[in-house]
Amino acid sequence: MFSNFDWDVILRSLPYLFLDGMRFTIMLTLMATGGGIVIGTLLALARLSNIPGLSHVAGAYVNLIRSMPLVLVIFWFYFLVPYIGQWITGASRPIQVGAFLSALVTFTLFEAAYFCEIMRAGIQSIPRGQAQAAQALGMGYWTAMGEIILPQAFRNMVPVLLTQTIILFQDTSLVYVISVTDFFGAASKVAQRDGRLVEMYLFAAAVYFFISLAASFWVRRLQHRIAIIR
Amino acid sequence: MITISKVSKWYGTMQVLKNCSTEVAKGEVVVVCGPSGSGKSTLIKCVNGLEPFEEGTITVDGISVGDPKTNLPKLRARIGMVFQHFELFPHLSVMRNLSLAQIKVLGRDAKAADEKGRKLLERVGLSAHADKFPGQLSGGQQQRVAIARALAMDPIAMLFDEPTSALDPEMINEVLDVMVALAKDGMTMIVVTHEMGFARKVANRVVFMDKGEIVEDAPTADFFGKPRSERAQVFLSKILQN
Numbered sequence: 001m002f003s004n005f006d007w008d009v010i011l012r013s014l015p016y017l018f019l020d021g022m023r024f025t026i027m028l029t030l031m032a033t034g035g036g037i038v039i040g041t042l043l044a045l046a047r048l049s050n051i052p053g054l055s056h057v058a059g060a061y062v063n064l065i066r067s068m069p070l071v072l073v074i075f076w077f078y079f080l081v082p083y084i085g086q087w088i089t090g091a092s093r094p095i096q097v098g099a100f101l102s103a104l105v106t107f108t109l110f111e112a113a114y115f116c117e118i119m120r121a122g123i124q125s126i127p128r129g130q131a132q133a134a135q136a137l138g139m140g141y142w143t144a145m146g147e148i149i150l151p152q153a154f155r156n157m158v159p160v161l162l163t164q165t166i167i168l169f170q171d172t173s174l175v176y177v178i179s180v181t182d183f184f185g186a187a188s189k190v191a192q193r194d195g196r197l198v199e200m201y202l203f204a205a206a207v208y209f210f211i212s213l214a215a216s217f218w219v220r221r222l223q224h225r226i227a228i229i230r
Numbered sequence: 231m232i233t234i235s236k237v238s239k240w241y242g243t244m245q246v247l248k249n250c251s252t253e254v255a256k257g258e259v260v261v262v263c264g265p266s267g268s269g270k271s272t273l274i275k276c277v278n279g280l281e282p283f284e285e286g287t288i289t290v291d292g293i294s295v296g297d298p299k300t301n302l303p304k305l306r307a308r309i310g311m312v313f314q315h316f317e318l319f320p321h322l323s324v325m326r327n328l329s330l331a332q333i334k335v336l337g338r339d340a341k342a343a344d345e346k347g348r349k350l351l352e353r354v355g356l357s358a359h360a361d362k363f364p365g366q367l368s369g370g371q372q373q374r375v376a377i378a379r380a381l382a383m384d385p386i387a388m389l390f391d392e393p394t395s396a397l398d399p400e401m402i403n404e405v406l407d408v409m410v411a412l413a414k415d416g417m418t419m420i421v422v423t424h425e426m427g428f429a430r431k432v433a434n435r436v437v438f439m440d441k442g443e444i445v446e447d448a449p450t451a452d453f454f455g456k457p458r459s460e461r462a463q464v465f466l467s468k469i470l471q472n
Binding site: 127129135139143147148151152155228 | 275278280303304305306307308309310311313315317318319320321330331334335336363364365366379380383
């Protein structure tokens with residue numbers, strides 16, 4: 001049944017698919033993960049803080065983000081931010097942000113909500129006595145968090161954080177809605193140009209599958225290696 | 231050195247400390263005992279401000295713990311505390327457990343902190359374990375490391391919150407030995423414990439608590455000789471049976 005398929009189209013477009021597409025996908029994934037974990041951790045600290053109001057603001061943000069479809073946020077951000085920028089700076093025309101930056105900020109802010117919940121669970125998994133011991137030694141909030149609580153919380157949560165990253169890696173394909181050439185976007189363009197839809201989409205699916213699978217295996221191995229001896 | 235005066239504390243509507251007052255002079259060793267749920271641990275945690283209290287005052291070396299203007303981290307750095315469940319930092323080596331607060335809180339340089347840590351490990355008989363992680367040590371060893379960690383801050387007083395309650399019986403003595411040596415060196419200590427042997431041996435005074443109240447506060451010999459309250463008598467008869 002594959003006799004009239006043209007598998008050669010994949011070979012011909014490999015440089016484009018990987019050097020342009022996959023490079024963008026991986027860059028977006030890594031940068032959004034990094035930023036998302038940093039912002040998510042700060043959000044988690046805010047959610048757990050007893051400063052009046054702060055935890056509610058952080059909680060509202062997380063719940064708002066988590067109740068919206070990602071595609072919507074990507075769209076919304078890409079088309080609305082230029083106007084917000086114009087409104088803030090008072091420029092005469094909408095501020096162009098560029099698709100990559102727009103996608104990066106969207107994914108970072110979106111993933112931060114998910115990473116926040118992961119880190120919150122991580123922080124809550126550390127026995128209260130650890131914080132008390134740190135306090136009893138005279139450590140302030142940030143020292144206790146930075147040296148004692150977060151390193152342990154982070155290590156406990158690495159598997160979940162990386163699993164979320166794998167999901168993010170797959171979700172980045174949604175940037176095709178703002179015509180950015182990520183791996184999926186590149187495959188899609190070649191598919192339409194050469195009329196080889198089935199071949200290209202099968203290939204794209206296989207690539208996502210194998211990268212995600214390999215990453216999952218790696219996460220499982222890492223999990224054993226970094227476990228804290230208790 | 232430590233003055234606890236008319237301290238009361240509530241969890242919601244339940245009063246867990248009722249008008250507690252006592253004093254610990256410099257170099258004194260005071261054992262706090264009583265049935266579980268009597269507020270012993272809560273009281274000792276009030277001394278370094280780990281637990282807030284609603285009424286009364288606690289002063290340590292002239293500084294009021296409950297005063298919102300007090301720099302609590304700074305005060306806590308001068309009071310050593312040892313916990314029931316050790317609370318060593320499991321992600322750090324034994325050495326790092328000892329040196330971290332010295333460096334981050336007292337601002338000592340890493341070399342001086344390590345030097346100090348090494349000396350204290352020797353004192354608690356664990357020099358060979360400096361590079362291990364807490365999880366690789368037995369309970370008794372962990373608690374000795376925890377004592378060394380507290381001592382590394384050069385505390386003016388030490389608080390022990392049931393330091394041997396989570397230990398297997400054969401490990402209790404190695405921890406008590408360290409504490410006895412510490413008491414004999416003149417350290418000011420408040421010890422919440424059920425180890426009446428330890429109390430007899432080194433305590434200057436015994437404070438007996440029940441239902442959030444300090445029922446008895448007497449010199450050690452008096453407490454074991456002729457406890458004045460019935461509740462203390464009942465408690466002692468139960469605990470000294472075996």
